[in-house]
């Protein structure tokens with residue numbers, strides 16, 4: 081496929097389209113995903129192309145959507161469901177935790193659930209209350225789930241294709257503030273593996289560890305730091321679960337310093353887990369305590385105030401400055 | 409033309425074809441099942457009753473962790489599977505062990521979860537029985553999904569989804585009924601209304617005229633049956649399965665029965681109900697009335713009785729022999745099935761536990 085300039089939303093749409101064309105058992109359903117094409121247009125045109133049996137609207141009930149997907153996956157389908165927004169996935173929490181995550185285990189592998197739960201998440205789009213949550217930590221904490229989140233257009237395509245092909249249920253977190261960011265890409269050229277992180281930028285002085293919506297901010301900070309004479313490595317997790325200790329720790333050992341950047345609140349979160357793991361595994365390579373740049377431990381604020389909640393380039397640079405440099 | 413009410417509301421009284429005195433009643437359009445069917449049902453009831461009694465005894469001996477008995481509800485348990493074909497699915501709750509067993513699942517595997525194991529024992533695909541669900545009503549949306557997928561694949565599968573009276577208050581019950589109706593999924597929702605949800609009586613659970621009335625709100629036909637009358641249950645459930653199979657969409661059936669025993673062995677029913685309330689239900693026992701009917705109308709000869717008794721003895725022995733006081737456990741298995749491909753972290757944790765165990769042994 082030739083290089084084209086497309087947005088993450090278009091890449092996700094293309095991934096669904098290609099997955100549905102490749103495998104008849106892939107079905108897509110959720111709220112407003114049919115004629116409307118989803119409130120973010122991720123399912124745009126799928127009903128027209130594949131028919132109502134393959135991409136359809138459901139009644140408004142998230143537990144029902146996820147629960148029905150469980151049954152369809154039990155009976156030979158590969159359902160992909162959409163939670164309209166992060167905070168509207170919570171009604172499905174019981175289904176996700178008690179059944180989606182546990183079915184394989186409690187049937188000793190006899191019942192596999194190859195299903196994907198797509199969740200647009202995070203802030204940065206001026207959303208009103210309940211439209212900007214970062215809910216990944218709830219899912220990452222639950223054994224049995226695989227939690228994936230792309231940060232680039234190319235990864236959005238590749239990871240979604242992989243997630244749909246995956247034998248186990250995947251919670252696919254889509255950073256909605258990146259939906260419209262366009263990149264020149266060659267879809268499907270390099271396909272990321274689920275469970276593997278990627279080094280987005282190499283630098284010898286310190287490592288920024290980020291995922292999802294925090295990755296572009298971390299990259300921007302690294303660029304500014306470079307101009308100021310500090311070379312930063314940026315690791316993009318891609319998968320929160322399984323966690324790629326190897327790639328993360330290798331980067332931290334090379335640089336001896338690390339800052340974790342995440343959009344979610346910090347307390348009892350994915351970011352705290354990363355700090356704990358890196359500290360346990362890389363302690364003797366560390367020249368300074370691992371720092372974090374996360375949201376405050378408050379509900380996500382309204383549009384006019386959200387800039388105070390989101391990780392910023394300045395906050396990242398300040399955290400990097402704090403990493404006990406000998407010359408400062 | 410029938411009215412919406414005629415189409416969707418249940419009959420004024422629960423359908424009963426053989427009453428508690430063993431007397432048959434006409435109740436059109438339902439027909440008394442064939443004598444062979446009732447004799448088969450009798451044999452299964454005897455076996456189910458013995459299963460319940462033996463399982464409860466094994467709890468007292470510490471060989472089962474807990475047993476929510478369906479004592480007194482055996483007619484519902486048996487009827488739910490007797491009306492199914494081989495390719496149909498059953499979605500049971502924790503109280504439906506007898507139903508699972510009657511579907512053909514190995515009795516020891518049936519009790520694996522209640523024994524306190526971490527997995528469901530049986531292979532759900534072998535007899536098309538979903539793993540028992542403990543979170544109330546959460547199995548119902550799965551039943552809809554299985555049914556909808558079957559329909560998309562052009563298969564004429566019907567799904568029998570079991571739930572208790574208490575479970576009908578959960579959100580998943582409503583979502584499942586609504587989804588099934590919208591997608592016209594071939595699911596028979598079968599409520600065993602045994603009057604109690606642990607300690608809470610039905611009157612505190614629902615203000616609906618009957619639980620079968622709940623169907624009308626979703627456009628799902630409701631019907632109710634005497635839950636201790638195997639004949640009536642077979643007729644009502646059989647018709648519901650047939651309608652679902654014929655593309656008439658989901659059906660909601662409520663069986664009126666009673667939880668004769670406590671919720672589980674760990675429960676003390678005297679804290680919330682009088683013995684006097686229980687007594688009349690003992691007179692409505694599902695086995696007694698079928699025996700009375702069949703004895704008077706022929707068929708229940710000594711040979712049949714003896715065969716049923718032999719079956720019951722066999723199942724009891726199977727449970728006693730299979731549920732040893734000290735089951736073998738394999739700690740390493742705890743990590744083996746969570747993911748198709750084990751994660752690095754789980755490999756490390758499994759190795760940690762292995763190492764710890766080997767040091768314990770040394």
Ligand SMILES: Cc1ncc(C[n+]2csc(CCOP(=O)(O)OP(=O)(O)O)c2C)c(N)n1
Pocket residue numbers: 476503542543544571572573574575576602604605606667671
């Ligand atoms: C979601 C959920 N809440 C609470 C419980 C605890 N619990 C187990 S059984 C039960 C009563 C259920 O009553 P009912 O649905 O009538 O079924 P029965 O036990 O009478 O067969 C309760 C409250 C549970 N299993 N799941």
